[in-house]
Amino acid sequence: MARMFLLKLLLEEAHALDKLEMRRQANQIRSLSLLTRDDDYVNVYRLSKELIDQLEQELLPLVKITKRRGKGLSTHVKVLCILSFLANGSYQKIIKENIRTFISQPSASRCIHEVVEALNDPEIVKKYIRFPQNLQERQILKERFYRKFGIPGVIGCIDGTLVALKKPADNEERFYCRKGYHARNVQLITDADLNILNVDPTYGGATHDSFIFNHCIIKDHLEALTNAGEEVVLLGDSGYGQRAYLMTPISAAEDNSPDAFYNDLHSTARNSVERTIGLLKGRFRCLLVHRVLDYHPDVVAKIVIACCVLHNMCNRAGMPALQISEEERLEEAQIIAEVQRRQTRDLPSNTDLAMGQIRRQNLVNRLWRSYHN
Numbered sequence: 001m002a003r004m005f006l007l008k009l010l011l012e013e014a015h016a017l018d019k020l021e022m023r024r025q026a027n028q029i030r031s032l033s034l035l036t037r038d039d040d041y042v043n044v045y046r047l048s049k050e051l052i053d054q055l056e057q058e059l060l061p062l063v064k065i066t067k068r069r070g071k072g073l074s075t076h077v078k079v080l081c082i083l084s085f086l087a088n089g090s091y092q093k094i095i096k097e098n099i100r101t102f103i104s105q106p107s108a109s110r111c112i113h114e115v116v117e118a119l120n121d122p123e124i125v126k127k128y129i130r131f132p133q134n135l136q137e138r139q140i141l142k143e144r145f146y147r148k149f150g151i152p153g154v155i156g157c158i159d160g161t162l163v164a165l166k167k168p169a170d171n172e173e174r175f176y177c178r179k180g181y182h183a184r185n186v187q188l189i190t191d192a193d194l195n196i197l198n199v200d201p202t203y204g205g206a207t208h209d210s211f212i213f214n215h216c217i218i219k220d221h222l223e224a225l226t227n228a229g230e231e232v233v234l235l236g237d238s239g240y241g242q243r244a245y246l247m248t249p250i251s252a253a254e255d256n257s258p259d260a261f262y263n264d265l266h267s268t269a270r271n272s273v274e275r276t277i278g279l280l281k282g283r284f285r286c287l288l289v290h291r292v293l294d295y296h297p298d299v300v301a302k303i304v305i306a307c308c309v310l311h312n313m314c315n316r317a318g319m320p321a322l323q324i325s326e327e328e329r330l331e332e333a334q335i336i337a338e339v340q341r342r343q344t345r346d347l348p349s350n351t352d353l354a355m356g357q358i359r360r361q362n363l364v365n366r367l368w369r370s371y372h373n
């Protein structure tokens with residue numbers, strides 16, 4: 001008799017828990033319905049409702065489906081969770097302020113790991129982050145740069161940016177930037193329309209931009225194309241070594257000189273990579289230098305790639321730009337400049353440097369003649 005009574009109590013408790021879970025799911029759905037305009041979705045999640053639905057469908061085969069009835073989180077809610085986290089950079093924003101995703105911190109953490117992995121799937125990355133693979137694709141990029149900025153042969157601009165992380169347990173020296181500050185140094189190559197063509201988040205903040213470029217596969221690819229006779233150029237700041245396929249500013253250029261004219265064009269065009277970084281971090285504020293990601297460095301690298309995938313997805317869909325504030329931009333620039341002063345540049349060989357300077361001078365002369373014709 002006692003056993004039957006105990007069994008009855010257990011069944012009643014299980015039934016009560018099921019009802020509680022159903023109410024929770026209903027509350028969750030009602031909360032989501034509070035967003036009625038695309039502007040609301042973009043403000044909270046950075047993507048429109050239509051784009052969120054598209055992302056959900058693309059990730060559906062890659063995100064686990066919970067089979068227990070009435071339990072777990074749907075793929076839709078998992079996608080909203082990761083978007084909210086990337087947009088704000090903290091669990092607290094998701095849980096305490098953003099009722100629309102109404103989930104616990106442990107559940108949010110699991111969602112973030114799961115969906116970040118899905119966004120790092122090679123097929124997803126290849127679809128949204130694509131360096132030009134053939135002459136036709138490169139020619140399209142060159143024409144866009146030339147129409148906008150007047151410099152021939154340019155396919156992209158290159159720069160590095162810091163993404164802060166917690167002090168790692170292993171190999172701390174690779175990520176150490178300054179006292180109490182650790183980061184990834186992320187290399188980005190962007191096009192004239194503020195899309196990301198290539199991202200390399202594998203290096204720590206102690207590594208100089210020039211070293212990352214000198215050891216990346218893109219550098220070898222551009223070198224091979226140049227040696228084969230194609231005019232193909234990246235624009236970089238003075239932290240990079242001048243090469244035949246990487247144009248940098250000319251120091252101490254005299255006013256109203258051909259060198260100064262080149263520098264002006266170079267600066268205007270190269271600003272596109274800085275604008276891209278500002279747009280990327282404006283959309284996904286977890287990447288700002290003062291937002292410390294509380295994850296292992298390998299996970300931080302995957303979060304960076306996930307943000308870059310979503311950034312390009314937003315650009316393709318014409319999502320509105322969300323730039324960082326001027327105060328945040330200055331803070332970013334100050335921290336990055338301070339870190340770069342501590343780093344050691346990785347300069348090209350004398351032969352590569354000399355060849356690069358010859359190519360740059362030829363470009364300067366060409367631009368100057370074109371300006372006066």
